[in-house]
Amino acid sequence: MSVVFDHGQGRIAARLTPWDERALGFVTAEVTALDIATVDQAGPLLAELEHWCAGQSVHYLFGRIDAASPVAKAALLQHGYQFVETSLTVSRSGFAHLPTVPRGMLPTLRPATAADIPELRRIAATDFSHGRFLEDPAIDPARAANRTANWVEDLVTGGLAQVAESRGRTIGFHAERVHPEQRSAELLLTGATAPYAMLALPLWVTALESLAARDIQQCTTLVSAANTGILNLYARLGFHFNSTLFGFRKFL
Numbered sequence: 001m002s003v004v005f006d007h008g009q010g011r012i013a014a015r016l017t018p019w020d021e022r023a024l025g026f027v028t029a030e031v032t033a034l035d036i037a038t039v040d041q042a043g044p045l046l047a048e049l050e051h052w053c054a055g056q057s058v059h060y061l062f063g064r065i066d067a068a069s070p071v072a073k074a075a076l077l078q079h080g081y082q083f084v085e086t087s088l089t090v091s092r093s094g095f096a097h098l099p100t101v102p103r104g105m106l107p108t109l110r111p112a113t114a115a116d117i118p119e120l121r122r123i124a125a126t127d128f129s130h131g132r133f134l135e136d137p138a139i140d141p142a143r144a145a146n147r148t149a150n151w152v153e154d155l156v157t158g159g160l161a162q163v164a165e166s167r168g169r170t171i172g173f174h175a176e177r178v179h180p181e182q183r184s185a186e187l188l189l190t191g192a193t194a195p196y197a198m199l200a201l202p203l204w205v206t207a208l209e210s211l212a213a214r215d216i217q218q219c220t221t222l223v224s225a226a227n228t229g230i231l232n233l234y235a236r237l238g239f240h241f242n243s244t245l246f247g248f249r250k251f252l
Contacts, residue, residue, distance in 0.1 A: 001056070002032075005048045010041035012049055014063075016056060019154065023147035024060065024139065029053055031063030031248075034072055042075030053252050061252055062132065067244035076248050085135040085247040086225040090239045095212035098205050099236060105202045107171055109210060112161040120156065120163070120173050121149040123193045130224035132247045152189065160188060164203050171196035174207045178216060185211055187221035204237055 002015040013033040020028040031049070036042050053061055064087065065072045073083075112120060125145040128134065133144040155161040155175040164172040172192035178185045190207060192200045211219060223230055225244070234241075 003049070003052055004033075005045050005052075007041065007044055009035075009037050010045050011035040012045040014049055014052075014061070016058070019150065020060075020133070020147060023150050024133070024143050026059040027057045028060045028062070029056065029058045031061065034063065034065055034076075036071060036075060039071055039075045039078065042072075042079065046075075046079050050252060058252055060249060062247065062249035064132075064245040064247045067246045073246065079250075081248045081250045083246050083248050084137075085132050087132075087222050087245045087247060088225050088231070089220065089222055089242045089245065090234050091218060091220040091242055092208070092237070092239045093218045095208050097238060098208060099201060101202045101205050105166075105199065106206050107164045107166040107199060107203055109162040109164055109174055109206055111159070112156040112163045112173065114156070116163050116170070116173075117153050117156055119170050120152050120161065123170075123172060123191065124152040124189075125149040127191060127193050130227040130230075132249075135224065135226060135247075136249065138249075138251070155188060164192065164199075164206070166196065166199060169196075171199050172203055174203065176207070176211075176219075178211075178214070180214075180216075183215060183217040185216050185219045187219050200233060201236070204233065208237070 002013065004011065004013045011033060012031065014029050014031045017028045017030050036045070067086065125148060128148050131148065133139045133147055152161065152173065160177055161173055161175040163170055164174060174190045175188040176185050177188060190204065192203050223234065
């Protein structure tokens with residue numbers, strides 16, 4: 001369920017996120033747009049949104065805004081919202097000049113099946129420590145990890161996840177959403193399990209080479225600014241850092 005409130009030059013949009021509620025144990029909603037020119041415009045919009053949230057029994061309202069928007073930041077702080085994480089949008093155009101990796105180190109990718117779900121859930125729950133809920137100190141870490149595991153399972157069910165294998169062993173996974181008509185792709189979630197962390201770079205190279213083989217020309221993704229390891233990896237892979245987003249939330 002989605003909702004939009006519009007007052008003059010100000011606009012706010014939100015949606016319920018039942019997939020988050022399933023893991024966190026309370027009703028959640030995400031602010032998907034906050035367009036205001038002045039701090040004063042935010043008051044009526046946020047009040048109307050929170051009234052709608054009360055009717056939906058929303059307990060946790062969250063979202064992200066452009067870190068370069070001082071008006072939005074000031075408005076949210078004035079109305080009791082807190083910033084809990086920072087993320088970066090990154091992209092790469094073309095896939096030439098990827099780091100050289102010995103071919104014997106490159107893992108293979110295959111479509112994930114239902115039989116893979118237990119192992120992929122385990123990897124997601126134990127080897128991922130960044131993201132809006134994992135970085136929010138008010139969220140129970142076990143519930144946040146379960147939310148990541150649920151996400152991976154949903155990606156498998158939706159046909160968006162691939163298993164990364166090396167010498168017959170599962171070493172991680174890669175999930176993407178491809179838009180062939182735009183020759184672009186969204187990188188949703190990729191990672192190597194801890195015992196095979198040395199294969200993280202080869203895994204990303206394999207994933208990017210796979211996109212190139214399908215004539216995909218650009219990819220984008222979102223990464224936590226606290227995840228310095230992956231930021232260094234994306235820099236080594238030739239990604240560009242495009243914008244910074246501040247993640248906020250409020251308990252209602």
